[in-house]
Amino acid sequence: MTVALERPRPRGLLAWAASTDHKRIGLVTLAGAFVAFLVSGVLALLIRSELAWPGNQLLSNDAYNQVFTMHGSAMIYVFMTPAALALGIYLVPLQIGASAIVGPRATLLGTWLTFTGAFVSYSGFVTGSGAARDGWTAFFPLSDQAFSPETGMDLWLVGTTLTLVGSLIHGTTILATVLLRRAPGMTMLRIPVFSWSMVATCLMVLPSFPPAIVGFLLLLADRHGVNVYDVVNGPLEYQHLFWFYAHPVVYVMFFPLVGAVAEVVATFARRPFFGYSATALSLLVFAALSMSVWGHHMFTTGNVQNEYFSLTSTALLVPAGIEYFGIVGTMVAGARPRLTTAMWFAIGFVLLFLLGGLSGIIVASPTLDYHVHDTMFVVAHFHYTLFGGSVLGLFAAVYFWFPKVTGAFLREGLGKLHFALFFIGMNLTFFPLFVLGYDGMRRRVADYPGDAGFTTLNLVATVGAAVVALGVVVFLVNVVVSLRRPVPAGDDPWGAQTLEWWTSSPPPRENFDRPLPPIRSFTPLLDLREEEERRRVA
Amino acid sequence: MTDTRREFDDLFFSLYLPVMVVVVVVVYALVAFVLLRRRDRPSPKREAKVKEGLYAAGLATIAAVLVGFTFRAETRVDAVAERAALEVDVTAFQWGWRFAYPGGRTVVGTDRTLPVLVVPAGETVRFTLVSRDVIHAFFVPELRFKRDAFPHRPTRFDLVFDEEGSFPGTCAEFCGLRHADMRFGVRVVPRARFAAWLREDA
Amino acid sequence: MSRDWVTTGLWGLFLLGLTVLLLGWERSWLQLLLLGGSAALVLAGAVILRPLDEHGRAREQPETSLGTIVLAGGITIALLGVAFGTWLLLPGLGLVALGAGVALREVRR
Numbered sequence: 001m002t003v004a005l006e007r008p009r010p011r012g013l014l015a016w017a018a019s020t021d022h023k024r025i026g027l028v029t030l031a032g033a034f035v036a037f038l039v040s041g042v043l044a045l046l047i048r049s050e051l052a053w054p055g056n057q058l059l060s061n062d063a064y065n066q067v068f069t070m071h072g073s074a075m076i077y078v079f080m081t082p083a084a085l086a087l088g089i090y091l092v093p094l095q096i097g098a099s100a101i102v103g104p105r106a107t108l109l110g111t112w113l114t115f116t117g118a119f120v121s122y123s124g125f126v127t128g129s130g131a132a133r134d135g136w137t138a139f140f141p142l143s144d145q146a147f148s149p150e151t152g153m154d155l156w157l158v159g160t161t162l163t164l165v166g167s168l169i170h171g172t173t174i175l176a177t178v179l180l181r182r183a184p185g186m187t188m189l190r191i192p193v194f195s196w197s198m199v200a201t202c203l204m205v206l207p208s209f210p211p212a213i214v215g216f217l218l219l220l221a222d223r224h225g226v227n228v229y230d231v232v233n234g235p236l237e238y239q240h241l242f243w244f245y246a247h248p249v250v251y252v253m254f255f256p257l258v259g260a261v262a263e264v265v266a267t268f269a270r271r272p273f274f275g276y277s278a279t280a281l282s283l284l285v286f287a288a289l290s291m292s293v294w295g296h297h298m299f300t301t302g303n304v305q306n307e308y309f310s311l312t313s314t315a316l317l318v319p320a321g322i323e324y325f326g327i328v329g330t331m332v333a334g335a336r337p338r339l340t341t342a343m344w345f346a347i348g349f350v351l352l353f354l355l356g357g358l359s360g361i362i363v364a365s366p367t368l369d370y371h372v373h374d375t376m377f378v379v380a381h382f383h384y385t386l387f388g389g390s391v392l393g394l395f396a397a398v399y400f401w402f403p404k405v406t407g408a409f410l411r412e413g414l415g416k417l418h419f420a421l422f423f424i425g426m427n428l429t430f431f432p433l434f435v436l437g438y439d440g441m442r443r444r445v446a447d448y449p450g451d452a453g454f455t456t457l458n459l460v461a462t463v464g465a466a467v468v469a470l471g472v473v474v475f476l477v478n479v480v481v482s483l484r485r486p487v488p489a490g491d492d493p494w495g496a497q498t499l500e501w502w503t504s505s506p507p508p509r510e511n512f513d514r515p516l517p518p519i520r521s522f523t524p525l526l527d528l529r530e531e532e533e534r535r536r537v538a
Numbered sequence: 539m540t541d542t543r544r545e546f547d548d549l550f551f552s553l554y555l556p557v558m559v560v561v562v563v564v565v566y567a568l569v570a571f572v573l574l575r576r577r578d579r580p581s582p583k584r585e586a587k588v589k590e591g592l593y594a595a596g597l598a599t600i601a602a603v604l605v606g607f608t609f610r611a612e613t614r615v616d617a618v619a620e621r622a623a624l625e626v627d628v629t630a631f632q633w634g635w636r637f638a639y640p641g642g643r644t645v646v647g648t649d650r651t652l653p654v655l656v657v658p659a660g661e662t663v664r665f666t667l668v669s670r671d672v673i674h675a676f677f678v679p680e681l682r683f684k685r686d687a688f689p690h691r692p693t694r695f696d697l698v699f700d701e702e703g704s705f706p707g708t709c710a711e712f713c714g715l716r717h718a719d720m721r722f723g724v725r726v727v728p729r730a731r732f733a734a735w736l737r738e739d740a
Numbered sequence: 741m742s743r744d745w746v747t748t749g750l751w752g753l754f755l756l757g758l759t760v761l762l763l764g765w766e767r768s769w770l771q772l773l774l775l776g777g778s779a780a781l782v783l784a785g786a787v788i789l790r791p792l793d794e795h796g797r798a799r800e801q802p803e804t805s806l807g808t809i810v811l812a813g814g815i816t817i818a819l820l821g822v823a824f825g826t827w828l829l830l831p832g833l834g835l836v837a838l839g840a841g842v843a844l845r846e847v848r849r
Contacts, residue, residue, distance in 0.1 A: 010803060010804065014806070018808065019804055020801045020803060020804065061715050061718060065715065105808045105843060108808045109808045112812030113815065113816070116812055116813065120816060134712070134714075139672075139673055139711075139712075141671070141673070142712070147632075147672055147714060154824070155823075158819050158820055158822075158823050161819065165815075179744035179747075179748070180744070188744065188746070199747065203751050203782070207777075207778035207781055208778070211774060220823055224823070232691055237770055240770050240774065269580060270579075270580045271581070275585050275586070276585065278587075278590050284751055284754065285754065288751060288758060289754075291755060291758065291775065291778060292755075292758040292759075292762065292775060295771075300675060302616075302686065302693045303691075303693075304766075304771075305766045306612055306616070307609055307612070307765060308765040308766060310605065310609075314605050315601050315605075317597060317600065317601050318594060318597045321593070321597040322597070324565065325593055328572075332571070333581040334580040335579055335580045336573075336576065347573075350565070351565075351569065354561070358561060359558075361554070361604065362558070365549065365604065365611075365612075366608065366615075367545050367546055367608060368549060370542070370683050370684055371679070371683065373684060373710070374675060374711060375710070439679070440677075440679030440706070440708075442677070442708055442709075442718075444717060445717065449721075452706075
């Protein structure tokens with residue numbers, strides 16, 4: 001077997017920061033997203049500390065409003081969306097047998113716009129009047145010059161626009177890669193489940209991100225003298241532009257992780273993913289429906305067609321249920337799963353996202369939403385989907401693919417401790433919020449009355465947040481330990497199924513330095529092993 | 539008469555919550571089953587198209603049932619009656635409330651002097667809600683109801699306050715610095731007492 | 741056989757169906773433009789994709805691209821300039837030109 005002559009890889013900061021290698025770009029993007037997760041996590045701890053009991057003990061109203069705004073903004077615009085797309089940037093070319101991503105420098109540009117945008121948005125904190133404080137949603141007219149004169153708001157608008165453009169570019173290059181660079185033999189119905197989830201993700205990104213970019217630029221203009229939203233319907237029109245993006249984005253933050261979990265579950269259940277084609281179709285249906293539900297965020301305005309949006313929103317349970325059928329079906333039809341850390345995070349995903357999704361079906365009913373909208377119930381709902389779902393799914397992906405990326409395992413003991421802390425902490429933090437919201441506690445409040453009966457549950461939630469924070473520390477320790485005293489992993493330590501496991505760990509510059517195996521299904525490596533097994537028996 | 543609270547309770551406790559509980563129990567039981575059973579080799583089955591098709595049909599049926607009952611409840615909750623026993627104009631502003639009654643009586647307040655919305659029991663009250671500045675929302679948890687208040691765009695809705703008593707109301711749309719403090723009270727009094735209150739000097 | 745455009749086209753048809761459904765309830769130009777426009781764009785994308793080469797060759801890329809980073813900086817400063825004033829906009833546009841220029845040369849070499 002000949003080994004291709006490998007160009008010596010440049011090292012150092014610039015070689016990583018300006019690399020055109022999609023693997024490096026993906027890792028740099030993920031690293032930046034993770035920094036945002038840590039910073040935003042600290043803000044979350046501030047929120048929970050303030051809400052632990054009644055009274056403004058830590059933060060003034062004004063400071064609190066900046067904290068929750070920048071927490072939500074960082075988590076959505078700078079952490080979860082870029083992280084979900086970063087998984088695609090790294091894995092998609094490998095999974096489809098390509099040597100590179102389409103438009104490497106465009107992809108690199110997307111990453112840097114995400115970074116500069118985040119920096120600009122957060123720089124509001126160091127201005128005299130502070131950072132933006134109108135929520136990640138920045139509704140008009142609250143976000144207008146008259147009510148939010150601070151420079152931080154303009155910085156937020158510029159920064160957020162930049163991050164959106166960055167993510168839009170990423171969605172474009174990833175999609176183009178799947179459509180144009182598949183290895184010979186790899187038809188669309190043979191790409192891995194994760195790659196299908198990326199296709200659906202990118203299909204949503206492309207038409208939904210531009211309206212938000214336009215909406216924010218128009219708001220920027222409005223704040224500087226141009227009358228855009230200052231008409232009777234202005235505030236509503238802003239919300240249409242915003243939510244048309246902001247609903248699909250929650251699925252952009254979710255689909256790649258459902259794909260990752262599917263790969264993890266299939267690998268450790270030792271069988272191909274169950275119901276592949278139904279899942280591929282349901283991902284497309286799910287993505288299409290997600291584009292048509294945005295009005296459910298506006299039920300209480302009394303100004304959207306509640307029936308249409310509750311119909312399309314409730315309909316989401318069909319493709320979501322089919323995906324659950326696939327994941328749980330894979331587990332049921334598989335061997336008793338090997339309980340690695342990645343598998344634990346995948347199980348946690350299945351259990352907790354379910355609560356998030358079901359609470360979503362509840363708020364899809366306007367009659368029920370009229371009560372719980374803008375309360376802690378909704379906060380619980382989206383944290384179960386985004387934390388219990390996406391974040392747990394992200395860590396499943398990290399523990400699963402870390403050996404491929406670095407050539408070394410993450411420690412299993414620390415990993416399981418990390419999972420336990422996250423699982424327990426997450427439920428302690430967010431389950432009480434369902435009850436608090438039902439009992440009438442609103443969201444986005446710096447304080448609550450002492451006689452409202454909210455205190456005990458808030459205290460529990462704060463304890464939960466501390467447990468989650470501990471889990472993050474354990475993870476960081478795990479990464480440091482695993483890199484300093486690496487346990488080598490090899491090409492395919494898990495006995496996995498898809499092409500990224502065919503190459504070395506970490507992969508070479510051009511991804512594959514030996515010919516690919518025959519591609520006759522979405523699990524080429526599994527097929528190869530089964531064929532070898534058959535030959536040996538014969 | 540629109541009883542928003544009963545519509546919520548019926549829909550939630552008789553339909554949505556039971557469905558959710560069943561789904562959670564089934565999925566969690568399956569996962570527990572997978573983790574606890576002994577099974578070393580995976581099944582060779584690739585797909586189960588018939589089972590999956592039936593399952594998808596089942597999901598669609600559940601969705602249709604949920605939507606059907608939701609539409610029915612929603613039509614009743616959003617209904618604005620031909621004639622209301624009382625009309626109240628509500629103006630939300632940063633950071634307080636103004637309730638204007640027929641005949642000129644008004645109640646205004648912020649959190650310093652909490653404004654109290656006095657209403658008669660058992661009658662349809664027509665609200666016309668508007669904001670003086672940014673978007674707010676009129677939220678009465680006891681009635682399981684809220685509606686957004688937009689500037690320049692009044693919105694109308696009917697509420698029925700079944701039982702006498704006092705309970706809180708709040709602004710539910712983030713509206714800036716003192717959103718957390720923007721609250722009001724609701725006091726439901728017998729019809730006769732309300733008529734007398736309306737005639738009082740403010 | 742290439743199925744790229746089929747995936748995109750099928751998805752565009754889903755969006756079109758949802759737009760038609762929306763028409764059953766709503767006549768607002770903005771909402772129909774958002775959803776219908778998305779359907780139209782995606783369908784157009786599918787049509788454009790149809791004749792493209794399925795297994796294209798990647799263009800020769802430089803190992804690193806400093807020009808891209810400069811371009812990102814330029815776009816950032818230019819957009820800040822749009823919000824805060826020409827004193828930022830002009831240098832921003834200058835960096836955009838510089839970055840784009842460098843990026844172009846990176847490939848030609």
